[in-house]
Amino acid sequence: MSISRIYELGKRSLLAYQSAIHTTSGNVSNMNNEHYNRRRVEVTNLINIGSGLGITLQQSIRLRQQFAEKQLWMENQHLGKFESYNMFLGQVEDIFAEDTAAGLSNILNEFWNAWNDLANDPESAYARTLVRDKGVLLTDTFQRLHTNLKVLQDQMVPEIQSKVVMVNQIIHKINEINQTMRHQPSADLLDQRDRLIHDLSKIININVKEKDNGEVSLYVEGLILVSDGKVQELSTRLIPQNGQLKLQVQQENGARTLNINSGELAGLIDIHNAKIPDYLNRLDELARSIAESVNAVHRSGYNLAGITNINFFSDTVSGAADFRLNEAVYLDPSLIATRADGEGAGSNSIALAILNMQFQDLVNGSTVANFYHSMITGIGNLLQENTFQRHSQELIIRQLQNRRDAVTGVSLDEEMAKMMQYEQAYEAAARVLKTVDQMVETLLALR
Amino acid sequence: MRITQSMIVRDTLTQVQGNRLTMHQIQERISTQKKVQKASDDPTGYSRIQRYRTAADQNEQFLKNIFQSRNWIETTVSALENFHDFSNMAKGIAIQAADGAISPDMRAMFAQSLRSILEESLAVANTRYLDKNVFAGTHTTHPQPFTLEAGGVTYAGNDDPIQRKISAGNVITINTTGQQIMDTNFFTEINNLIAALENNDVSAIQNGIDIMAGVVKEFENLMTVAASSLSGLMMMETRLTQTNVDLTAYIADEENAILEEEIVKFKAQEIAYQAALQTAADVMKINILRYL
Numbered sequence: 001m002s003i004s005r006i007y008e009l010g011k012r013s014l015l016a017y018q019s020a021i022h023t024t025s026g027n028v029s030n031m032n033n034e035h036y037n038r039r040r041v042e043v044t045n046l047i048n049i050g051s052g053l054g055i056t057l058q059q060s061i062r063l064r065q066q067f068a069e070k071q072l073w074m075e076n077q078h079l080g081k082f083e084s085y086n087m088f089l090g091q092v093e094d095i096f097a098e099d100t101a102a103g104l105s106n107i108l109n110e111f112w113n114a115w116n117d118l119a120n121d122p123e124s125a126y127a128r129t130l131v132r133d134k135g136v137l138l139t140d141t142f143q144r145l146h147t148n149l150k151v152l153q154d155q156m157v158p159e160i161q162s163k164v165v166m167v168n169q170i171i172h173k174i175n176e177i178n179q180t181m182r183h184q185p186s187a188d189l190l191d192q193r194d195r196l197i198h199d200l201s202k203i204i205n206i207n208v209k210e211k212d213n214g215e216v217s218l219y220v221e222g223l224i225l226v227s228d229g230k231v232q233e234l235s236t237r238l239i240p241q242n243g244q245l246k247l248q249v250q251q252e253n254g255a256r257t258l259n260i261n262s263g264e265l266a267g268l269i270d271i272h273n274a275k276i277p278d279y280l281n282r283l284d285e286l287a288r289s290i291a292e293s294v295n296a297v298h299r300s301g302y303n304l305a306g307i308t309n310i311n312f313f314s315d316t317v318s319g320a321a322d323f324r325l326n327e328a329v330y331l332d333p334s335l336i337a338t339r340a341d342g343e344g345a346g347s348n349s350i351a352l353a354i355l356n357m358q359f360q361d362l363v364n365g366s367t368v369a370n371f372y373h374s375m376i377t378g379i380g381n382l383l384q385e386n387t388f389q390r391h392s393q394e395l396i397i398r399q400l401q402n403r404r405d406a407v408t409g410v411s412l413d414e415e416m417a418k419m420m421q422y423e424q425a426y427e428a429a430a431r432v433l434k435t436v437d438q439m440v441e442t443l444l445a446l447r
Numbered sequence: 448m449r450i451t452q453s454m455i456v457r458d459t460l461t462q463v464q465g466n467r468l469t470m471h472q473i474q475e476r477i478s479t480q481k482k483v484q485k486a487s488d489d490p491t492g493y494s495r496i497q498r499y500r501t502a503a504d505q506n507e508q509f510l511k512n513i514f515q516s517r518n519w520i521e522t523t524v525s526a527l528e529n530f531h532d533f534s535n536m537a538k539g540i541a542i543q544a545a546d547g548a549i550s551p552d553m554r555a556m557f558a559q560s561l562r563s564i565l566e567e568s569l570a571v572a573n574t575r576y577l578d579k580n581v582f583a584g585t586h587t588t589h590p591q592p593f594t595l596e597a598g599g600v601t602y603a604g605n606d607d608p609i610q611r612k613i614s615a616g617n618v619i620t621i622n623t624t625g626q627q628i629m630d631t632n633f634f635t636e637i638n639n640l641i642a643a644l645e646n647n648d649v650s651a652i653q654n655g656i657d658i659m660a661g662v663v664k665e666f667e668n669l670m671t672v673a674a675s676s677l678s679g680l681m682m683m684e685t686r687l688t689q690t691n692v693d694l695t696a697y698i699a700d701e702e703n704a705i706l707e708e709e710i711v712k713f714k715a716q717e718i719a720y721q722a723a724l725q726t727a728a729d730v731m732k733i734n735i736l737r738y739l
Contacts, residue, residue: 344584
């Protein structure tokens with residue numbers, strides 16, 4: 001064995017520990033990076049002298065906790081759904097503003113109260129004006145609720161579209177990473193890829209299949225998003241259905257419509273396509289029932305001047321959107337009827353029949369107030385349940401993240417200890433070189 | 448288990464955030480004094496509150512109706528009392544005039560005072576309450592339902608009831624109609640008595656005593672009916688008032704935050720929050736670097 005080989009050995013040790021410290025410093029600098037998997041230097045390889053050629057420079061190894069990773073991608077989809085549900089249902093509840101005096105239940109009460117006042121004072125012009133004004137307030141409130149729900153529904157379309165665009169961007173990036181991985185695998189690329197999959201899993205329910213070489217295939221409901229260099233983009237489409245626009249997510253070529261059941265998109269689509277239309281329909285039903293019942297009685301009544309066959313609400317109320325007073329009544333409240341044919345001015349039989357409607361099962365077998373309250377309670381119930389689920393989902397995810405980080409996270413203590421270890425080894429290797437140098441010097445002095 | 452920096456930071460943030468959220472919620476309950484504001488705060492509690500509130504609001508309507516009905520009926524009763532007095536006075540005049548010793552001039556004077564009673568009673572019959580005719584059926588806006596003409600008193604109102612709703616299933620009639628006044632024959636009999644006095648018809652005057660006694664009875668009956676609906680109204684009022692006191696208590700139970708409870712909760716949460724902050728500060732400070 002020649003003395004120069006010890007030089008070589010010392011040099012390799014120096015380089016190896018330098019690289020180890022490089023890896024350590026990389027870990028330390030990514031200490032707070034959520035999507036960084038820590039790297040480890042295989043120390044056994046470093047110190048294995050083997051054939052006597054010294055140590056080979058080993059690539060640092062990226063640690064993984066695949067089970068927790070996959071679980072996280074699964075659970076993230078649920079969290080995404082709960083979060084989007086929570087956010088938009090909360091807005092729906094805010095629109096109804098039942099915690100304020102502007103809530104429909106309060107306005108309904110005021111409407112019936114006005115009729116009650118008119119029944120107590122059927123001769124009065126003032127009480128008629130009051131009934132007119134409360135009627136306007138009622139119809140305005142219905143229209144406000146309808147408009148605000150519609151606006152929310154419309155605002156959700158670009159929200160959904162931007163999520164789909166995001167999905168398309170992510171799958172393209174993942175495809176690029178797949179290509180690069182084939183000829184140039186790198187730990188940094190894997191970090192980036194896992195981060196993208198993590199983001200994607202929050203938006204849509206994906207299945208991930210990973211090959212040995214690090215390439216991944218992504219599927220939604222059995223349909224390919226990314227696989228073997230192919231990318232299948234998604235697009236959105238609005239189709240009219242039962243008088244409402246439903247939003248569908250489909251493959252770009254339009255071949256298949258996706259049934260998205262998890263992730264933020266699932267929550268958004270369900271609220272856009274099912275929940276808001278349901279609430280709108282119920283408001284329409286309520287408006288129609290009130291208009292029809294009040295009109296039917298009101299038409300049969302007479303005002304003080306003996307005019308009859310007048311509708312209180314507009315003749316054609318098809319729902320909350322066109323819920324209005326009869327234009328004639330709006331302009332001239334004296335047209336409001338209080339009595340039946342042939343009765344005196346002091347008779348309130350018609351007003352009494354209308355105020356009695358608040359106790360009658362007007363809509364779907366329940367009173368107006370109960371019908372509306374059960375709808376509001378339904379929204380509240382859904383929201384509360386969803387908030388609870390979101391909290392427990394966050395807990396599940398936190399535990400999974402901790403389980404993953406237990407393997408892949410950076411511990412400062414550990415890195416510092418290793419750094420000292422490597423530094424000492426580096427120092428020792430340097431001393432070896434110094435010793436060899438002295439040996440050579442001694443040798444050369446032998447002349 | 449390896450404990451890493453990211454885990455420490457994540458758990459600390461979650462705890463601190465969780466404590467913050469709870470404190471925020473309690474603070475909101477304290478500042479609004481309400482524990483249920485939206486349906487999502489407590490769906491079952493919310494639906495109960497709404498049912499109570501609807502019932503309480505409806506009862507308020509009924510109480511308002513009862514209050515107005517009472518005033519109406521009280522006006523009616525006092526007018527009927529007047530009629531009762533008038534018929535008694537007429538009966539008294541008839542008794543005095545039936546005395547054989549009374550001169551025809553005297554009887555003519557009695558007739559005169561009966562005429563003024565008739566005029567006064569006509570004013571009472573046209574009594575108005577809140578600018579509405581009390582005794583005109585539903586012709587409440589008629590300028591003058593009772594008029595005195597040569598042939599006697601005519602009634603231009605109708606026999607229709609004026610109704611008020613005083614509970615969900617209960618509509619009552621609050622008026623005594625002018626027709627009922629007419630049916631006592633008060634006006635006819637007064638006129639007959641006047642005629643008998645002017646004609647000096649002693650036997651007709653004597654008849655008039657019994658007839659007027661009958662009219663007095665008629666008014667007593669009308670007053671009894673009105674007074675009994677008044678006492679019915681008062682019973683209903685007591686019941687509704689009590690119900691609303693109960694309902695308000697139920698709503699408060701469901702809806703109002705109990706301040707003492709919330710403050711104790713807040714204090715407990717504050718301690719937890721401070722403890723979390725303290726331990727987080729300590730844990731994050733400790734690492735190997737301090738010892739190298």
